[in-house]
Amino acid sequence: MQSPIDSDRRFFGWTRVDDAEVVAPGERLSWPRTVGIGLQHVVAMFGATFLVPVLTGFPPATTLLFSGIGTILFLLITRNRLPSYLGSSFAIIAPVTAAAASDGQSSALGGIVVVGALLVLIGVIVHFAGTRWIDVVMPPIVTGTIVALIGLNLAPSAKDNFEKQPVTATVTLVLLIASIALFRGLLGRLAIVISVVLGYLFAFARGEVDTSGIDSAAWIGLPHFQSPTFAWSVIPTFLPVVLVLVVENIGHVKSVAMMTGTDYDDRIGRALAADGLATVLAGSGGGSATTTYAENIGVMAATKVYSTAAYWVAGIAAIVLGLCPKVGAVIAAIPAGVLGGVTTALYGLVGIIGVHIWVSNRVDFAKPINQFTAAIPLVIGIANFTWAIGGVSFGGIAIGAVAALLIYHVLWLCGRWLGTAGVTAT
Incomplete structure (x- = not known):
């Protein structure tokens, strides 16, 4: 495999290989x-990427367009040697839903822009200072808790959609489980897409799909753009998402490094800044926040093709789809029952990702510091505690994330200073 330094000299000059078992990022x-x-x-990215705008009320075609643009931007900033697709972030759903309900959809876009700007700032700091400070501020018990509470905070939204069309929702959920059980390889990883498509057809047969928007949509045209506004009352809800995007991006870079056998630590800062810039761009035009996609890591793991050339193809294809309003109208017409069925699983999976962070980092729950760092914020997030102060309302995600950080660091400092059970097992 080529080193990133050598391959940087030939930015677009992929070396063609035909019979290699493994295709490196600088090859094709x-x-x-x-x-x-x-x-x-x-x-691979389509199922999760289009679900986020559908669930948040953003135009799907706009999100697809910015997803493709963001992917190309990511490749440029990381100097075309870090394979990644930037799709819609599920971590953004809860704060967007809350912001749109209280201050309108444009304020939710403002929150997305702030998230992206902070991610760019963190990327610049990491580029020059490394990632050690992130590990100190946000150890695995904290990051896992924040990721878990964001996913579980969405449970009431899944319940509401499920109950609107319970038969269709149940069928969609059963189809999702069946797809996972029956298919392997790429089809197994596309279980979400398969269940949504089949659930969509089932709902159509039951007369639950409104096709008026599909019939009137043009085949070619620009998607709907919207400008952000900035409301200080909703921005705190978005701040924990920054932490999630940091964890997702670092995890992605580490996964690619493990698969390719190349050390990409020097590119983590670029990756964070690139995702942040893509998120700022998306939020400025009406799209959803972006993040590196595990679904596409799965494709690389299956094919052993890590070529960034394939990601240029994917980015351009997403832009083309974004310029087809008909595709956006078809996506936007997905009925509530289908969404309820698939999000019952997906929102839970976001929570499980947090648990996976605990498990993979061997978090010791015999220690009170870990027990309470997780327990209290999870209840706050799941129950969606709210706290209004000075005209600004904080929701369960913001309160839970701050609680996780404060509880851990207070117990750690007191435990080290006083030798109490805050750190060691009783």
Whole structure:
């Protein structure tokens, strides 16, 4: 495999390989095969990427457009040697939903812009200072708790959609489980897409799909753009999302490094800044926040093709889809029952990702410091505690995230100073 330094000298000069078992980021297959791999990446990201705008009320075509633009921007900033697709972040759903309900959708876009700007700032700091300070401020018990409470905070939203069309929701959920059980490889990873498509057809047969918007939509045209506004009352709810995006991006870079055998630690800062800039751009035009996608890591793991050329194909394809209002109208017409069925699983999976962070980092729950760092914020997030002060309202995600940080660091400092049970097991 080529080192990133050597390959930087030939920014777009991929070396063609035809029979290699593993294709490095600076290499590519023939263009027909590269296009095929790129389209697999589109299919892999599509299910999760379009669900976020549908669930938050953003135009799906706009989000797809900015997803493609963000991916290309990411490749440019990381100097075309870090393979990644930037799709919609599920961590943004809860604060967007809360902000849109209280201050309108434009204020939610303002929150997304703030998230992106902070991520850019963190990326710049990491580029020059490294990631050690992140590990100190946000150890695995804290990051896992924040990720888990964001996912579980969304449970009432899944319940509301499920109850609107319970038969369709149940069928969709059963189809999702069946797809996971019956299919392997790429089809198994596309279980979300398969269940949504089949659930959509089932709902259509039951007369639950409103096709008026599909019929009137043009095949080619610009998506709907919207400008952000900034309301200080909603911005605190978005701040924990920054932590989640940091964790997701670092995890992605580490995963790619493990698969390719190349050390990409020097690119973590660039990756964070690139995702932040893509998020700022998306929020400024009406799209959803972006993040690096595990779904596309799955495609790389299955194909052993890590070529960034395939991601250029995927990014361009997403832009083309974003310029087709008909596709956006079809996505926007997904009925509540289908969304209720699939999000019952997806929101829970976001919570489980937090648990996975605990498990993979061997968090010791025999220690009171870990027990209470997780226990209290999870209840705050799941019950969606609220606290209004000075005209600014804080929701369960913001309160829970701050609680996780404060509880951990207060117990750690007191435990080290006084030798109490805050740190060691009783």
